[in-house]
Amino acid sequence: MGKKIKKWGILLFLEAVLLAALLPGCFRREQTLYEIKGSEISEQAVRAQDTSAFRRTDLALTPGVYRVRINVPENSSNITIKVESTDAKYKALRCNPVTLYAGQTGTEFELYVFDRLSQVSLICEFPGGNDGQVESLSLSRLNLGSRILVFCLAVLFLAGDGLVWVRDRILSGRMSWEQQLVFWGLLGAVLLSGYPYLTDYFDLAADGGFHLLRIEGLFQTLRQGRWFPVWVQSYWLYDHGYAVSTFYGELFLLLPVFFRAVGFSIMTSYKMFLFVINGAAAWIAYISFYRCARRRLPALLGSVLYVISPYWVYNLYNQMALGETLAMMFFPLLCCGLYLLYTGDIEGKEYGKYKVYLIVGLSGIVQTHVISTEMTAAAVLTVCVLFWRRTFRRQTFVQLLQAALITLALNAWFWIPLLYMMGQDKYGLNDLVNYSIQGKGTELAGALQLWPNMGAVQTGMFHCEPIQLGIAFWAALAFYGLLRRAGRDNPYTGICDRLAGAVLAVWFLSTRYFPWDALAKVPGVRYLVTSIQFPTRMMAPATALCAFFTVFLACWLGEASKGETKKARGFVKGLLLFLTVLGVGSAVYHVNDIAYSRPVVRLYTAKNMGTEGVGNGEYLLQGTLVSDYYYHGPRGEEGLLWSDYEKNGTEIRMTVENETAQTRYLELPLIGYRGYQLEAGEAAGESPYLTEQRGEHGDLRIAVPAGYAGALRVWYGGFPVYRLAELLSALTISGLAGCFVFRKRKARIRKERLT
Numbered sequence: 001m002g003k004k005i006k007k008w009g010i011l012l013f014l015e016a017v018l019l020a021a022l023l024p025g026c027f028r029r030e031q032t033l034y035e036i037k038g039s040e041i042s043e044q045a046v047r048a049q050d051t052s053a054f055r056r057t058d059l060a061l062t063p064g065v066y067r068v069r070i071n072v073p074e075n076s077s078n079i080t081i082k083v084e085s086t087d088a089k090y091k092a093l094r095c096n097p098v099t100l101y102a103g104q105t106g107t108e109f110e111l112y113v114f115d116r117l118s119q120v121s122l123i124c125e126f127p128g129g130n131d132g133q134v135e136s137l138s139l140s141r142l143n144l145g146s147r148i149l150v151f152c153l154a155v156l157f158l159a160g161d162g163l164v165w166v167r168d169r170i171l172s173g174r175m176s177w178e179q180q181l182v183f184w185g186l187l188g189a190v191l192l193s194g195y196p197y198l199t200d201y202f203d204l205a206a207d208g209g210f211h212l213l214r215i216e217g218l219f220q221t222l223r224q225g226r227w228f229p230v231w232v233q234s235y236w237l238y239d240h241g242y243a244v245s246t247f248y249g250e251l252f253l254l255l256p257v258f259f260r261a262v263g264f265s266i267m268t269s270y271k272m273f274l275f276v277i278n279g280a281a282a283w284i285a286y287i288s289f290y291r292c293a294r295r296r297l298p299a300l301l302g303s304v305l306y307v308i309s310p311y312w313v314y315n316l317y318n319q320m321a322l323g324e325t326l327a328m329m330f331f332p333l334l335c336c337g338l339y340l341l342y343t344g345d346i347e348g349k350e351y352g353k354y355k356v357y358l359i360v361g362l363s364g365i366v367q368t369h370v371i372s373t374e375m376t377a378a379a380v381l382t383v384c385v386l387f388w389r390r391t392f393r394r395q396t397f398v399q400l401l402q403a404a405l406i407t408l409a410l411n412a413w414f415w416i417p418l419l420y421m422m423g424q425d426k427y428g429l430n431d432l433v434n435y436s437i438q439g440k441g442t443e444l445a446g447a448l449q450l451w452p453n454m455g456a457v458q459t460g461m462f463h464c465e466p467i468q469l470g471i472a473f474w475a476a477l478a479f480y481g482l483l484r485r486a487g488r489d490n491p492y493t494g495i496c497d498r499l500a501g502a503v504l505a506v507w508f509l510s511t512r513y514f515p516w517d518a519l520a521k522v523p524g525v526r527y528l529v530t531s532i533q534f535p536t537r538m539m540a541p542a543t544a545l546c547a548f549f550t551v552f553l554a555c556w557l558g559e560a561s562k563g564e565t566k567k568a569r570g571f572v573k574g575l576l577l578f579l580t581v582l583g584v585g586s587a588v589y590h591v592n593d594i595a596y597s598r599p600v601v602r603l604y605t606a607k608n609m610g611t612e613g614v615g616n617g618e619y620l621l622q623g624t625l626v627s628d629y630y631y632h633g634p635r636g637e638e639g640l641l642w643s644d645y646e647k648n649g650t651e652i653r654m655t656v657e658n659e660t661a662q663t664r665y666l667e668l669p670l671i672g673y674r675g676y677q678l679e680a681g682e683a684a685g686e687s688p689y690l691t692e693q694r695g696e697h698g699d700l701r702i703a704v705p706a707g708y709a710g711a712l713r714v715w716y717g718g719f720p721v722y723r724l725a726e727l728l729s730a731l732t733i734s735g736l737a738g739c740f741v742f743r744k745r746k747a748r749i750r751k752e753r754l755t
Helices: 002-027 038-044 144-171 177-193 208-223 249-260 268-292 296-309 310-318 322-343 355-366 370-386 396-411 412-424 469-487 492-511 518-522 526-530 535-560 566-597 722-755
Strands: 029-036 047-050 051-061 065-073 081-085 099-101 106-115 115-127 136-141 641-649 649-660 666-670 676-680 699-704 709-716
Touching: 002 115, 002 144, 029 038, 029 051, 047 144, 065 081, 065 144, 099 106, 106 469, 115 136, 144 249, 177 268, 177 296, 177 310, 177 566, 208 249, 208 322, 249 268, 268 296, 268 310, 268 322, 268 535, 296 535, 296 566, 310 322, 310 535, 310 566, 322 355, 322 370, 322 396, 322 535, 355 370, 355 396, 370 535, 396 412, 396 722, 412 722, 469 492, 469 535, 469 566, 518 526, 535 566, 641 666, 649 666
Parallel strands: none
Antiparallel strands: 029 136, 047 051, 051 115, 065 106, 065 136, 081 099, 081 115, 641 649, 649 709, 666 699, 676 709
């Protein structure tokens, strides 16, 4: 034991020394390598027809991360900035062209160099003449390359140490063969489902642009000095801001934001985040299933089939539905919590802890996807009604009530502002409830499609997207149906019957054959029904139930084969292996099709995405269009003067003077969401105030009284109820932490007394 401790100590010491030696580079100041002023750019630019271009072609760069910064006058036209290399080194320079739009006064972006380059070109193209189009252009070396190196080494050391630790446990006999199989099985499943992101490209699919902008918008907003939660992100819609943070949970986006802060590109940050999600989903599913079945191999089978299932992979890549993917990660916890509360020993010491699974699962869903939250609430309510006798057992009812109240209090900081904001105004999402969703369900042929591919049609069969349970799960249901008739009942028959029925019922909800439109006509439920947008979303809980069913199917088969012949037991093992092969084969076909059949996108520069990716514009003010927005400064009525204008995200500082004898109105380049605050400097007479009426395309509008002259500060501060909601969540977290510490201390004291 002493030698092992010494070996580990030396290894960790060497790793720490190496990281410490590289750490100073992470704090190195930005080093300007090249800078040119506007007059020189005008002199060196070359005119060709209606376009002028400035080129600096002799720059030499070493491996690292660099930043290009450009400043222009307010009245400039669209300008394109490119960084290219003529060196014959494959992908040694990674950077996308960036457009500086009319109305912007400057921008900056990163480029990544992976080898020594001696012929790097910095190109600036602008329409018309070249006089006064650019004020300055610079290229700087950042410390982000050192940060990336330290981070990658730290992760590599952590992974290597973990593998060495696993090896030691295997050699010392402290890890059983089942535990080894679980470790390698989950690792293999994560790598298989993440296969398309082992490339240097990806496909933005339907929702990718929206979710990448959520990450970049949150990153840029936090960089501007805002605290989390931010409620309204800047950066969107030509810097007008977008209330996506209020309506869409962003707690888990802090991880890819951290990757961006380290220095990784937006594409790499997103891919790394998806691998973390894959790993977390596999681990959560295994822990949840094992906690219910108490058997490792059935739990492994269910968790592996879950993270390689067609709909899981579909959400990852076909749709890039990040919110729904994150919600699916927590569905197994929800299944686990409900199962334990309804089947566990109500007099047992562990019974009071089962609600933790519900609390964590529900909180995760609330924080990631509002539509999944609605479906989850309906599902939990349905379970409570169907099993009402057990629901109203005193112990069970108390645990369910505590889980609900703790979940609400814990997440109050998110859902209270969301509901409050929805009551303050009308948004684009209010128009969506008028649409019929019946025809958006899956047709029978598409739902029964056995081999998934990338596809493009959502509800049909030809070239169909993989909105399906998959061949492995259908085979599991079919085998159970056949063997159930011939086999004998055992302790797992009841749960298998109920789960099989639940799977088929929820699957039916995902089709166009369920009367969604008729249900939407029921008073009081139209909004809840139509807000799910697509019945196919029901495939997410159906997939989770399928995985849960497969776990108990394996237990049922194992129990049925007890006392049987060796041939019968071999048949059971062969059947489970066959299900695994079907699932793996289906996933291999699916991810291979994704990796090789989709349009290639290499997104290194976040600024290349633009700012318009709002999807259907659910969180825009009702009546406004994405096409209405563009970069611009303040706009005021005649007689209104302003100066010292500074805009930092959703905060604006300026000096205003009203030279007239009447109230004049000033419009600011911010979407006029409720919750903006105005602070005016001291002056005689009335002070400026925010008006109820908004300006052009919903811009924030300020009334400036006659004769007012002074400073203004506008920022998004939300409402007092936001602070109360945050306080409630903070008190809940503190209370839960205090209870945990108190119980641990009480248990330790009891143990000491017994010894």
